[in-house]
Amino acid sequence: MFDSFLAAVANVRTPGDGVRACARLENAACSARLGHMADMLAAAYASAGSDNREQWRCDNWSAVCAQIGAAHAVTSGVVSGLLMDAVTLRERLPKVAAVFAEGLIAYRLVHLICTRTMLVKDAEALRALDSELADMLRTWGARSKDQTQSDIDALVLLHDPDAVRRSESGNRGNYVEVASDNATGNAYVTATVTATDGEAFDQRLDALARTVCARDPRDLDQRRAAAVGAMSFGWDRLPCLCEHDDCDAAAKPAAGGVVIHVVARREALGLDVDSGAGPTDSEGPRDGEPPREPKPAPQPPRDLTAQRRALVGKNPPLLPRPWYSYTLTGLIGALKDGQGELCAVGPATILGGAVIPAPVAAQAAMHATITTLIHPGQAPPEPRYRPSxxxxxxxxxxxxxxxxxxxxxxxxxxxxxxxxxxxxxxxxxxxxxxxxxxxxxxxxxxxxxxxxxxxxxxxxxxxxxxxxxxxxxxxxxxxxxxxGPTAEFDVTRTPPPKHTAGLTMPKRPITRAAARRQRIDDERRKPMRGHPGTPEYR
Incomplete structure (x- = not known):
C-alpha cells in the first residue's frame, strides 16, 4: 500500500496535489506506526512470564511504553495515549482502523473516536458502531472538533446510552492549574474554588500584601501577586523590597516546608558583572570595495540590579510626551525607538522546570537560601552507597x-x-x-x-x-x-545479572487492565447530562 502512496507523492503535478498526496501518506504511515506499537504490546503479552509481570509496578504496558518512548524521544504519558489508541483500533474498531490505513482520516480524528467510544462495553453495539463510523468517515468531510465530538456522541447514544462520555461534566467542578512561561519567568494560575475559599483567599492576599513597609516599590496588585508566592512557601508575611537597612520587614521569613530548587550563576545573586560594551568594527573598507555603512554600537548591558528593580513599580511611559503631539511618521518612529536592554548574566532554571531570566532570578535570590554548587572534578569516589x-x-x-x-x-x-x-x-x-x-x-x-x-x-x-x-x-x-568531565573509574568485578537476590519488584494493588475496567464502570454509572431520569434532565 505504501508503494502506491509514495508513487502518488512522486508523481504530483501541482502543489495542491502534493499536499493531498502527502497528507494521505502521512495518515497511512501513522496508522502503520500504531499497528507496530500494538504488535510490540502483543509480543510482550505473549512472552514467558508476562502474566506474573502484569501486577508489577513497572508492568508489561510500562515496559513497552518505555521502549517506544526511547525510540521517539517522547514521554511515557504521550506513548501511553498512542498505545491506548493502537489497542483500541485493533481490538475494538477494526473497520475504523481500515479507513485510517487507507490514509483517508487523520490521527487527531482517530484519537477523538477512540476516546469518545471508550465506554462502550457491549460487543454487538461496538461492532455496529464501528461499522457505521467507518461508512461515515469516508464521506464525512471537514468538521470542527465540537461538531465531530457531537456527531460521535450521537452515534454512541443510539447504540449504548450509558457509554456517552461524562468526564467533561464531572471535571467542571473545582480545579487549580499552573502553567509556566519560559520567556518571562512568570507563571499563570487559573483556579475555580468554593465561594468561601475564594473569599478567604482574597482576604489573605490583602493581609499579606500589607505586611511590607510604606517604602516598598510595588503597588497593591503586585504585592497581592507576590503574596501568592508567600502563601505557597508557608510564610507569615511578605518580604519587603524597599532595600533599606532599617526595614524590619525585609528579612526572610521562617521556612514553611516548601523548597524550589533554582540553578543560577553567582552573578544572578546581585554581584557586580562586567557591563562594558561589545567590540566595534573599526576596520575600514578594503581596496575596490564601496564604503561600508557604519555599524551601530552594540547596546551596553544594563546593570543587573537596575533590571531587577525595574520588575516592580509603575510601568514607564510608552512615549516621552503625549501621543497627539507627534506626526504619524514621528509616532511610528518613537514607538519603534529603543533597542531593549541586554543582560550580562545568563538565565537561571528551575530543576526540571521553567527557564528564568536573570533579573527574575536575582529578585528571587533576595530571600532565598544560597548553596554553592561544587563540581567534583577528579575527586575520588565516596566510600558509601548513598552519595553525600x-x-x-x-x-x-x-x-x-x-x-x-x-x-x-x-x-x-x-x-x-x-x-x-x-x-x-x-x-x-x-x-x-x-x-x-x-x-x-x-x-x-x-x-x-x-x-x-x-x-x-x-x-x-x-x-x-x-x-x-x-x-x-x-x-x-x-x-x-x-x-565538565568527572573522574573515571575501573570496574574490577562483573555485576550480577538482573533480578538480583533480595530485590523484589513493587506490586500494583490491581493490574492496569482491571483498573481501566473499573474506571469505565465508574464513569458509566455517572449521571448523564440531559438523560431522562437524571437530576440534570430538563
Whole structure:
C-alpha cells in the first residue's frame, strides 16, 4: 500500500496535489506506526512470564511504553495515549482502523473516536458502531472538533446510552492549574474554588500584601501577586523590597516546608558583572570595495540590579510626551525607538522546570537560601552507597530531569541511581544519574535494558531490540560547566545479572487492565447530562 502512496507523492503535478498526496501518506504511515506499537504490546503479552509481570509496578504496558518512548524521544504519558489508541483500533474498531490505513482520516480524528467510544462495553453495539463510523468517515468531510465530538456522541447514544462520555461534566467542578512561561519567568494560575475559599483567599492576599513597609516599590496588585508566592512557601508575611537597612520587614521569613530548587550563576545573586560594551568594527573598507555603512554600537548591558528593580513599580511611559503631539511618521518612529536592554548574566532554571531570566532570578535570590554548587572534578569516589549531600546536589543540578530517553520528570522527584550497581560500580559523579522510580525499576528488573555513562554525564541506552538512544544532562545548554568531565573509574568485578537476590519488584494493588475496567464502570454509572431520569434532565 505504501508503494502506491509514495508513487502518488512522486508523481504530483501541482502543489495542491502534493499536499493531498502527502497528507494521505502521512495518515497511512501513522496508522502503520500504531499497528507496530500494538504488535510490540502483543509480543510482550505473549512472552514467558508476562502474566506474573502484569501486577508489577513497572508492568508489561510500562515496559513497552518505555521502549517506544526511547525510540521517539517522547514521554511515557504521550506513548501511553498512542498505545491506548493502537489497542483500541485493533481490538475494538477494526473497520475504523481500515479507513485510517487507507490514509483517508487523520490521527487527531482517530484519537477523538477512540476516546469518545471508550465506554462502550457491549460487543454487538461496538461492532455496529464501528461499522457505521467507518461508512461515515469516508464521506464525512471537514468538521470542527465540537461538531465531530457531537456527531460521535450521537452515534454512541443510539447504540449504548450509558457509554456517552461524562468526564467533561464531572471535571467542571473545582480545579487549580499552573502553567509556566519560559520567556518571562512568570507563571499563570487559573483556579475555580468554593465561594468561601475564594473569599478567604482574597482576604489573605490583602493581609499579606500589607505586611511590607510604606517604602516598598510595588503597588497593591503586585504585592497581592507576590503574596501568592508567600502563601505557597508557608510564610507569615511578605518580604519587603524597599532595600533599606532599617526595614524590619525585609528579612526572610521562617521556612514553611516548601523548597524550589533554582540553578543560577553567582552573578544572578546581585554581584557586580562586567557591563562594558561589545567590540566595534573599526576596520575600514578594503581596496575596490564601496564604503561600508557604519555599524551601530552594540547596546551596553544594563546593570543587573537596575533590571531587577525595574520588575516592580509603575510601568514607564510608552512615549516621552503625549501621543497627539507627534506626526504619524514621528509616532511610528518613537514607538519603534529603543533597542531593549541586554543582560550580562545568563538565565537561571528551575530543576526540571521553567527557564528564568536573570533579573527574575536575582529578585528571587533576595530571600532565598544560597548553596554553592561544587563540581567534583577528579575527586575520588565516596566510600558509601548513598552519595553525600554535596554530590547528590551536583548530580541533580547537572541532570535536571530523569535521564531516561524522553522522560521529563524533575530531578528533585527522582532517585539517584548507580549506572553500574553498587558495590561493583563506585559512588561518584561518573557513575550516578537521576532516574524516576518507573525507569529505575525498568533498568533494574527488565531484561534487555542496559546503559553506559560517560564522564561528562552522557548516557547511551540500549533497549531489548538492540536499538540505542543517547541522553545528555539537562544543564548542557545553560550551564555547560556542570558537564565538565568527572573522574573515571575501573570496574574490577562483573555485576550480577538482573533480578538480583533480595530485590523484589513493587506490586500494583490491581493490574492496569482491571483498573481501566473499573474506571469505565465508574464513569458509566455517572449521571448523564440531559438523560431522562437524571437530576440534570430538563
Amino acid at each position: 549531600r554535596k554530590l547528590a546536589d551536583f548530580v541533580r543540578c547537572r541532570d535536571q530531569t530523569c535521564r531516561f530517553p524522553g522522560c521529563t520528570r524533575p530531578s528533585t522527584l527522582t532517585d539517584i541511581d548507580h549506572t553500574i550497581p553498587y558495590p561493583y560500580g563506585p559512588t561518584c559523579a561518573s557513575n550516578l544519574a537521576c532516574l524516576c522510580r518507573e525507569h529505575h525499576l525498568l533498568k533494574t528488573f527488565w531484561p534487555g535494558w542496559s546503559n553506559v555513562q560517560f564522564p561528562d554525564g552522557t548516557i547511551v541506552w540500549r533497549d531489548p531490540d538492540g536499538n540505542t538512544a543517547t541522553t545528555y544532562p539537562g544543564s548542557r545548554l545553560l550551564f555547560p560547566e556542570l558537564c
